[in-house]
Amino acid sequence: MSLTRRDTFGLALGAMALTVLPFRANASVDDLIAEFTGGADLADSGVDLTAPEIAENGNTVPISVDAPGASEILVLAAGNPTPAVATFAFGPLAGSRMASTRIRLAGTQEVIAVAKLEDGTFARAAKTVKVTIGGCGG
């Protein structure tokens, strides 16, 4: 098969769409963070996110968040079809501002934790997890 001018154009358009798509996914992550923080600035330290570097099975990836002095922690998976994962709100009897759980990751991607600290500021941490088998039934 030889490429016509039209084919080449179509391919170029497809390639452009592919490069644009990840940005769209990120936009919704930004929206979720903005909704959580109300547009406040994010500090780079103050929240610890523990996640494995490589997860063999994307269906159960153990993660843990820890942010001393946090009242709420939002966890997002940037590359999932729906990026929201969980929001941990700590009550008056929380022994520490730490929680662990297991999450699903559709593929290799960044996991993000945003903590709302009691002094009204916000902190963010992110970690890239390599996933061998995705966890979305694909």
Place this chain on the structure above:
Amino acid sequence: MASGVKPRVKVPKSASAGEVVTLKTLISHPMESGQRKDKDGSLIPRSIINRFTCDFNGQNVIDVKMEPAISTNPYFEFEALVPEAGEFTFTWYDDDGSTYTDTKPIEIV
């Protein structure tokens, strides 16, 4: 109600007053994400537990809002402050409106 839902929690039997104890919870639930398709290619509707709370003598310890990205059989580990003897109440809220609860007493030594 999703079938076969069984909560399991691990709480120490006793603690000293003011001690911080680690709690572990697991509930068997399929957590259908709403992303999967059955063999005919139609989408399996979402059916998850969307909220989990833990209280001690009526005071909140943790309140988790859960999304479909939480794994099957949701597991949580967290820490609670135990000021006095009493009872932990764990509650899970299902998408279909049902709730599952479990309680565990703790003594002060």
